[in-house]
Amino acid sequence: MASSTFLCSHQPYGSSNYNTHFKKPSFHPFNSNGSSSSLPNSSMTRRIRATASNSRTEDEVDKDVGMSRLTLFSPCKINVFLRITGKRADGYHDLASLFHVISLGDKIKFSLSPSKETDRLLANVPGVPLDDRNLIIKALNLFRRKTGINNYFSIHLDKKVPTGAGLGGGSSNAATALWAANQFSGGIATEKELQEWSSEIGSDIPFFFSRGAAYCTGRGEVVEDISPPIPLDLPMVLIKPQEACSTAEVYKCLRVDKASKIDPLALLEKISRDGISQDVCINDLEAPAFEVLPSLKRLKQRIVSAAGQGQYDAVFMSGSGSTIVGVGSPEPPKFIYDEEDYKNIFLSEARFITRPTDQWYTENSMQQDTIE
Numbered sequence: 460m461a462s463s464t465f466l467c468s469h470q471p472y473g474s475s476n477y478n479t480h481f482k483k484p485s486f487h488p489f490n491s492n493g494s495s496s497s498l499p500n501s502s503m504t505r506r507i508r509a510t511a512s513n514s515r516t517e518d519e520v521d522k523d524v525g526m527s528r529l530t531l532f533s534p535c536k537i538n539v540f541l542r543i544t545g546k547r548a549d550g551y552h553d554l555a556s557l558f559h560v561i562s563l564g565d566k567i568k569f570s571l572s573p574s575k576e577t578d579r580l581l582a583n584v585p586g587v588p589l590d591d592r593n594l595i596i597k598a599l600n601l602f603r604r605k606t607g608i609n610n611y612f613s614i615h616l617d618k619k620v621p622t623g624a625g626l627g628g629g630s631s632n633a634a635t636a637l638w639a640a641n642q643f644s645g646g647i648a649t650e651k652e653l654q655e656w657s658s659e660i661g662s663d664i665p666f667f668f669s670r671g672a673a674y675c676t677g678r679g680e681v682v683e684d685i686s687p688p689i690p691l692d693l694p695m696v697l698i699k700p701q702e703a704c705s706t707a708e709v710y711k712c713l714r715v716d717k718a719s720k721i722d723p724l725a726l727l728e729k730i731s732r733d734g735i736s737q738d739v740c741i742n743d744l745e746a747p748a749f750e751v752l753p754s755l756k757r758l759k760q761r762i763v764s765a766a767g768q769g770q771y772d773a774v775f776m777s778g779s780g781s782t783i784v785g786v787g788s789p790e791p792p793k794f795i796y797d798e799e800d801y802k803n804i805f806l807s808e809a810r811f812i813t814r815p816t817d818q819w820y821t822e823n824s825m826q827q828d829t830i831e
Contacts, residue, residue: 526643527571533635534564534812534820535626536666537697537777537784539689539730542723543743546715551662551678555723557730558663558679559689560671561809562822563697565632566617567595569639574611582616594633597660602640602648605656610643621805623703625778627663634667638819650817654682671813671820674727688731691811694789697782699805700758704748704780712747719743735786737766740775748780759783765792 539557546552572579578599580589591597595614603609614636620628637653648656654668658680665680666673672687719741726739749756755776762785763774772787785791789808795801812824 528569529639529642530566530568531635531639532564532820532822533567533620533628533631534560534562534667534822535620535624535628535631536560536663537626537695537782538742539735539775540723540726540740541742541744541778542721542726543713543715543718544723547678552710552713552715553677554679555674555676556679557688557727558666558669558673558675559687559811560667560813560820561695562812563620563626563807563809564820564822565619565628567632567635567639568615568617569636569643570613571643572611572613575609576611578612578614580614580616582618584618587616587618594629594661594664595636598633598636598657598664599640601656601660602637602644605652606644606647608640608644608647610640612640612643619807621699621782623705624699624782624805625704625776625780626697626782627666627778630661630663631667633657633661633664635819637664667820670816671811671824674723685727685731687811687813688727689735689811691813693735693786693811695784695786695809695811696789696791697777697784697805697807697809698758698762698791698795699782700752700755700801701803701805702752702754702781704752704755706779708751709744709747709779712750713744714747717746735773737763737773737775740773740786742776744779745776748776752781755781755783761794762792 536558539559541554541556544553544555578596580593580595582589587593591600595616599612616632618628620626620631622628634653634657637657641648641653650668654665657664657668662677662679665682666675669682669684672685672689674683674685675681676683721741726741729739745759749759759774759776762771762783765771766774766785766787770788770790770792771785774783774785776782777784791806795804795806812820812822814820814824
């Protein structure tokens, strides 16, 4: 079970999307339908230690009226590597990235509402939009539009994933809402349909309909499921300063011609063969994020020093920031606890997770499929 230390003052809620030829690798990717693909603690520090809730799926079913309540885990993700491969005519950027679901996540409770006109969303933290600006509501509206089923919901969001973190928490919430709406509707839509529809409201949302590990291209919406290339019991720590990174500002500072030139499929092959190391955890958004938030660069450099002392296998930024990930240990460097500058930092241990076919994610999932 992942545990996390939360900031004392909550950050405002927000969601962000970021927006080759290579010898065939030894792993075997598959599409989301399972078919084979051609692509390869001191009070002075004001820290509060919290343990994430046990997130088994809870539902109640009345034989006459069907499902009435459902509680789901909504996990976040990290980008083990993130290459920006070009600028598109539509203004977005093409990327190539290894996305992986991790055990830090929110819990969302859904129940059928007697209302036939509106959903009702509540959240445990201030600053979360409770109307159709929220991706959960956008997802439920999308599902009704695509299926014609007019179920409305009362939703309670128990938020643990920080916002402005590059962890895809809002995108995961949207995917989880689509999954839930489909369960209440008797599974009227296929996972593939849910995945395809979800790209209409966010580039990162389709990833969460993978099995948990995927090679993503396009704007992030082209998802190739792969067998998990990383041991699921490999520990990590997430370290996020109070300051968030604006995805728009990060991309504004991005210089594609200055980005890494390494083939992303070569990175994927090396991770599949040799595991995580500092040289494969490349994120082309780090340099512009560090320009937007210079303190984030200093934080990463200090954590890298801990890696040099053997604490971590790799240290890298996820997405467009501002979370720094240290893989190989669940513990943060000692300076995080010792220095006043980091008293409001978010910390969480985590590990990689996946999900079985036809089931949603659970916090304790350790599924490890081999795809042939």
